[in-house]
Amino acid sequence: xxxxxxxxxxxxxxxxxxxxxxxxxxVEDIYSLGTFRTKGVPGFNFMKDxxxxxxxxxxxxxxxxxxxxxxxxxxxDPKEYKDKSNFSGFIDSYTFSEDETKLLIxxxxxxxxxxxxxxxxxxxxxxxxxxxxxxSFGKVINPMLSPDGEKVAFVSENNLxxxxxxxxxxxxxxxxxxVNSIINGMSDWVYEEEFGFTRAxxxxxxxxxxxxxxxxxxxxxxxxxxxxxxxxxxxxxxxKYPKVGEKNAVVTAMFYDLTQGKTTKLDIGDLADxxxxxxxxxxxxxxxxxxxxxxxxxxxxxxVCDTNKNKATVLLQEKNKYYxxxxxxxTFLKDGKSFLxxxxxxxxxxxxxxxxxxxxxxxxxxxxxxxxxxxxxSEKDKKVYFQAAMKTPINKSIFVIDLNGKNLKxxxxxxxxxxxxxxxxxxxxxxxxxxxxxxxxxxxxxxxxNKIRTIEDNVGYDKMQQEYGVSKVDFFxxxxxxxxxxxxxxxxxxxxxxxxxxxxxxxQYSGPGSQEVLNRYKGSSYWWNQMLVQAGYIVxxxxxxxxxxxxxxxxxxxxxxxxxxxxxxxxxxxxYMGNQPYVDKLRIGIFGWSYGGFMSSLCILKGNDVFKxxxxxxxxxxxxxxxxxxxxRYMRTVSENESGYKDNSPVYFADRLKGKYLLVHxxxxxxxxxxxxxxxxxxxxRNNKQFDTYYYPNRNxxxxxxxxxxxxxxxxTNFIYxxx
Numbered sequence: 213x214x215x216x217x218x219x220x221x222x223x224x225x226x227x228x229x230x231x232x233x234x235x236x237x238x239v240e241d242i243y244s245l246g247t248f249r250t251k252g253v254p255g256f257n258f259m260k261d262x263x264x265x266x267x268x269x270x271x272x273x274x275x276x277x278x279x280x281x282x283x284x285x286x287x288x289d290p291k292e293y294k295d296k297s298n299f300s301g302f303i304d305s306y307t308f309s310e311d312e313t314k315l316l317i318x319x320x321x322x323x324x325x326x327x328x329x330x331x332x333x334x335x336x337x338x339x340x341x342x343x344x345x346x347x348s349f350g351k352v353i354n355p356m357l358s359p360d361g362e363k364v365a366f367v368s369e370n371n372l373x374x375x376x377x378x379x380x381x382x383x384x385x386x387x388x389x390x391v392n393s394i395i396n397g398m399s400d401w402v403y404e405e406e407f408g409f410t411r412a413x414x415x416x417x418x419x420x421x422x423x424x425x426x427x428x429x430x431x432x433x434x435x436x437x438x439x440x441x442x443x444x445x446x447x448x449x450x451x452k453y454p455k456v457g458e459k460n461a462v463v464t465a466m467f468y469d470l471t472q473g474k475t476t477k478l479d480i481g482d483l484a485d486x487x488x489x490x491x492x493x494x495x496x497x498x499x500x501x502x503x504x505x506x507x508x509x510x511x512x513x514x515x516v517c518d519t520n521k522n523k524a525t526v527l528l529q530e531k532n533k534y535y536x537x538x539x540x541x542x543t544f545l546k547d548g549k550s551f552l553x554x555x556x557x558x559x560x561x562x563x564x565x566x567x568x569x570x571x572x573x574x575x576x577x578x579x580x581x582x583x584x585x586x587x588x589x590s591e592k593d594k595k596v597y598f599q600a601a602m603k604t605p606i607n608k609s610i611f612v613i614d615l616n617g618k619n620l621k622x623x624x625x626x627x628x629x630x631x632x633x634x635x636x637x638x639x640x641x642x643x644x645x646x647x648x649x650x651x652x653x654x655x656x657x658x659x660x661x662n663k664i665r666t667i668e669d670n671v672g673y674d675k676m677q678q679e680y681g682v683s684k685v686d687f688f689x690x691x692x693x694x695x696x697x698x699x700x701x702x703x704x705x706x707x708x709x710x711x712x713x714x715x716x717x718x719x720q721y722s723g724p725g726s727q728e729v730l731n732r733y734k735g736s737s738y739w740w741n742q743m744l745v746q747a748g749y750i751v752x753x754x755x756x757x758x759x760x761x762x763x764x765x766x767x768x769x770x771x772x773x774x775x776x777x778x779x780x781x782x783x784x785x786x787x788y789m790g791n792q793p794y795v796d797k798l799r800i801g802i803f804g805w806s807y808g809g810f811m812s813s814l815c816i817l818k819g820n821d822v823f824k825x826x827x828x829x830x831x832x833x834x835x836x837x838x839x840x841x842x843x844x845r846y847m848r849t850v851s852e853n854e855s856g857y858k859d860n861s862p863v864y865f866a867d868r869l870k871g872k873y874l875l876v877h878x879x880x881x882x883x884x885x886x887x888x889x890x891x892x893x894x895x896x897x898r899n900n901k902q903f904d905t906y907y908y909p910n911r912n913x914x915x916x917x918x919x920x921x922x923x924x925x926x927x928x929t930n931f932i933y934x935x936x
Contacts, residue, residue, distance in 0.1 A: 234681035234706075237743040239929055243922045248676070248739045250651045251668050253642065255633070260312060262637025273306060273315065278640055278656060279664050288315055288336055297345045299334050309361030313338055314377070316346075316357050316364065325401060325451075325882055326912060328353065328410040335364065335377055346375060347382070353398055354411040358419035363470075365397070365413055365422055372397035372413055372424055374470065385422070385468045385475065392434065392452055395427040400461050402454055403427075405883060406841035407489045407538055418497035421519060422468045423478070425488050429461035437880050440909045451882070454840040457849040463488045465502045467519050480504055480515045480524050487841070489538040495548050501527060509535045509845045514542070516568075528570045530555060534768040535845045537725070541586045552576070552596065554586055556764040563596060565615060574617045582761055584608055585631075589615065590638035590659070597623075597638060599631065605761030606687060606699060606731045610643065612659070623661035629732035642667065646733035648685045648701060650674070681706050682742045687731070692784040699729045700754035700785065703745045708794075714750045715799035715936050716789045717741075722778045723807035724846055725760040725767050728753050740925065744932065752789060756781030772853050774835060774846050775814050775860030782811060783819040790822065801825035801871075801936045803928070806884060806913065807832065809876075813862035813892070816871050825872040825935045827928055830881055830913050833888040834861035866895035872935040873903040876924065878911035904931065 241247035256265040256278070266275050266287060273288040294301030304321045308314070315336040321329045333346035333355045346355060346364060352373075355366040365374045370389030375382045386396040397413035404410050413424035435453040438446040454460045465478040465488055480502050490503040498520050504513045514527040530536060541554040541563075550567050561583050563576040576596055577583055585599040587610075594615040601608050602622075610623045610632045624630040628647040635641065639659050646652040651670035657663055683706050689699050705714070719741070721728050734741075741751040755761075757777040758770035770777050782802065790797030802823055804812035809831025816826035835843045835857055836850050850857050858864055873896075877889035889907070896903050906927055908915050915924055 235679050237680055237739060237746055239740075239743070239922065239926050242736050242739045242743070243925050248736070250670050250673065250733070250735070252652065253644075253654045253667050256635075256642060257306075257308065258635045259308070260310075260636055262635040262639045265635075266308075268303065273303070278635060278642075281656075281665060281667065287338060288317075290317075293336075293343045297334060297343050298332070298348070299343060299345070300332065304331060307357065309357045310359045311361050314357065314361050316355055317343075318355065320351070322351060324353075325404055326914075327404050327408075328398070333364075333366065344377075344380075347373070354413075356411065356413070356415065358415050359417055360419040363419060365415065367396070367398045367413070370395045370398065372422070372468070374422070383470075383473075385424075386426070392450065393428070393430045395429065395461075397422075397424040398427075399425070400427045400429050400432075401451055401882070402460070402839050402841050403487075403489070406839065406845075407487070409490075412491075414491050414493055414500070416493055416497045416500070416519075417495060420470050420497065422470070423491050423493065423500045423502075423519075424466050424468070425491065426464040426466055427461040428464075431459045432461055433458050435882075435885065437882065437886070439880055449880075453882075453885075456836050456838065456840055456843045456847070457851060458840060460485070460487075460507075460840055465491065465517075467500065467517075469519070476519070476522060478502060478517045478519075478524065479522055480517065490540070490542070492542055492544070494544045495546050501542065501544075503538070505536070505538070507840075507844060508848060509841075512536045512538075526570065527551075527568070528553065528566065530557065532557070534764075534771045539586075543586070543589060545589065546591055552586065552589060554583060559765065560763045563598060565617075574615070576613060576615065576617045577620075578617065580763065582763065584761075587632055587634050587641075588638065593638070593659075595638070595659075597632070597634060597641075601761045605727070605755075606729055608730070610641070610661075612661075621661070623657065623659075625661075627731055629730055640664065647731050648687075648733065648738075650733065652733055680742070681746065683708075683745050685738075687729070690788050692781060692788075694780070694784075696757060696781070698754050698756060698781060698785070700752060701729055702753075703741055703751040705745050705748055705750070710794045712794060713796035714748065714794055715796055716786070716801070717744055717749045717751050717932060717936065718782065718785060718789075718800065718802040719751065719753050719808075720756075720782060720802070720804055720811060721806070721808040722756055722758065722782070722804070722811045724758050724770060724774075726807070727755060727760045729755040729759075740929075743929070747933065749932070749936070750789075750795065752785065754781070754785045756785075770846070772847060772856045773860060774856070775810065778811055779814045779818055779860070782815050783822055786815075786819060786822045797822075799824055799936055801827070801932065803827040803829075804831070805829040810862065813873075813875075814860065814865070816873055817862055817865040817868045820868050820870040823871055825874075825932070827874045827876070827931060829876045829924070829928075830878060830884050830915065831862070831875070831888060831892075832884050833863045833892045836861075837885060837888055837891070863891050863895045866892065866901060867899040869896060869899070869901040869903070872931070873901075874928065874931045875903060875905045876907070876915070876927075878908045878913060878915045880910045881913045883913040 254267045258265045272286045275284040305318045307316045317334045318331040321331040330351040330353045353367040372385040399412045429452040432452040436450040468475045485507040487505040492501045502515045510532045513529045515524040516527045517524045543552040565574040581602045587597040608629045613620045631644040633642040643655045651673040653669045654667040802812045809828035812826040813828045816823045879886045
């Protein structure tokens with residue numbers, strides 16, 4: 213192996229003698245030294261006037277003019293308050309009160325799961341320049357200022373609390389919170405991961421009530437991971453994790469009236485095997501909207517609950533023959549008479565305008581394209597701002613349209629992916645733009661799409677690309693044997709010779725609604741692919757059926773059979789490439805992470821006559837080992853869909869392995885459990901199939917920290933060089 217490696221390096225050196233100036237890309241450059249890191253912007257905490265924002269600058273919370281970039285004032289210097297009121301002197305994050313007179317400061321953050329954390333919290337009064345600790349009994353979760361800026365709500369030890377900032381009085385709203393049993397005002401593991409939120413309490417507009425979700429997870433089965441920290445025995449971390457068909461937490465919608473000191477259950481009917489994926493207050497301080505979703509996730513009802521009468525009425529109900537994706541797109545207009553909503557009910561994700569009786573006023577957007585992001589509505593102008601892949605699935609632009617569905621206008625020009633961050637008034641926005649071949653630029657634009665100034669353009673990045681001799685990434689499409697047109701991109705070596713035979717390295721994700729084939733910059737992945745191309749590989753990525761940007765039917769056709777069509781399509785990609793005269797069809801490999809690892813595993817097994825090698829990082833090996841919310845959304849339960857599970861789970865096809873297979877997993881992966889890798893290893897061993905495996909102690913689904921990323925990519929790179 214050492215000799216083969218030496219021969220390869222000598223060969224690589226010989227191949228590059230014709231272009232001595234070209235620098236060689238290394239794994240260390242990408243994942244350790246930060247050689248190719250682009251410059252970004254820290255994000256904008258926009259102020260109420262729509263023209264100013266704050267951010268951390270040189271350690272200060274600083275106010276800037278958005279249109280000019282000029283510094284207006286330094287609002288808070290954390291170093292001045294170090295060791296005062298138990299403050300560390302460092303800020304993780306901060307939020308303003310609605311009247312912008314106070315700062316809620318979080319520090320010393322401590323991770324709970326992938327998205328949740330607890331932290332020390334302080335309140336800074338900007339006028340009096342005083343800092344006060346929020347809670348002297350330890351770190352809190354999801355602290356949130358009330359709209360009037362006089363109170364803070366937070367979670368501690370699974371209970372919900374409020375604190376009156378003026379007098380310092382703390383009120384414990386709930387008292388039954390218990391680890392692995394009852395959670396108040398904070399989501400459980402599966403809601404956090406699959407419904408995308410951790411805070412499960414919500415202030416009313418007048419600051420007099422708090423709506424919250426209570427989770428009773430006492431009957432949910434537990435999962436235990438072991439952490440290795442140089443102790444005599446490993447530490448066991450046990451948490452509630454509902455797998456497919458198992459019991460979910462029983463959820464209840466509640467509200468607490470601060471003036472009465474009373475907690476009341478919101479009456480939205482039977483919640484057995486139901487989810488509450490969102491709670492949103494209307495602009496009426498007595499009325500709150502609660503989402504109720506059935507377990508199959510194809511029947512969604514929005515209730516408006518009158519908290520004075522504790523009476524619920526149906527605002528909107530939507531059913532789907534497949535499933536309904538939950539988003540944050542519900543937007544109540546300030547006039548209290550109507551709301552915006554996005555839906556795929558007409559085949560593409562579009563924006564709809566309803567009155568408060570659930571009657572459709574206008575279909576605001578209308579076309580054969582998906583609205584990717586609804587940014588919001590400027591009510592003074594009656595204009596709606598959104599991002600969409602209108603012309604092609606690979607390019608995304610920013611658009612504005614009148615609330616009545618007229619006068620559609622594109623605010624960004626040219627190809628690429630544009631992502632907007634609007635000011636509170638919608639007068640200005642930061643536009644992040646990139647293409648697959650160019651680094652991001654950040655530009656201040658006004659609401660009409662006029663450029664005001666450039667914040668960051670990563671000048672000189674193209675020169676570095678030239679120095680390292682990167683190859684242009686080209687988009688392509690082809691039609692499969694089943695007459696399905698698929699989009700992809702390809703990177704060929706700089707000195708590509710059509711008379712040679714090149715190995716092909718395929719990368720993909722393939723999960724429902726995902727898109728890898730987008731005309732945007734891909735950061736470290738771009739450079740890793742370029743490194744492989746520099747070494748003589750062709751890199752290919754194709755979005756198969758089930759991916760996003762092409763309407764509901766294309767996305768949801770994988771329903772009840774995850775992995776079936778996606779695998780067929782990736783095998784078709786490999787065959788298509790194998791038929792090209794410049795490809796060595798005996799040297800085609802595939803890589804994927806998470807859902808992509810599920811796919812790369814299926815491909816090397818079901819496509820064992822096509823793929824020579826595969827890398828699977830943190831793969832799902834059978835959906836019966838994954839969580840209830842995600843899996844049942846697409847597959848229903850095993851008892852309802854046994855064939856859908858068995859026909860497309862890699863663990864049942866281990867006997868088909870012919871090529872080289874690298875299986876990688878983090879042992880502290882709370883999302884896709886290490887159990888998946890162990891079961892796959894067992895199946896391969898049972899069938900006497902040789903394979904490579906790497907495991908990462910104490911690492912979660914992302915496999916990072918303490919050198920893990922560099923270690924992993926070094927291993928994967930060597931595996932590719934040695935086996936492809």
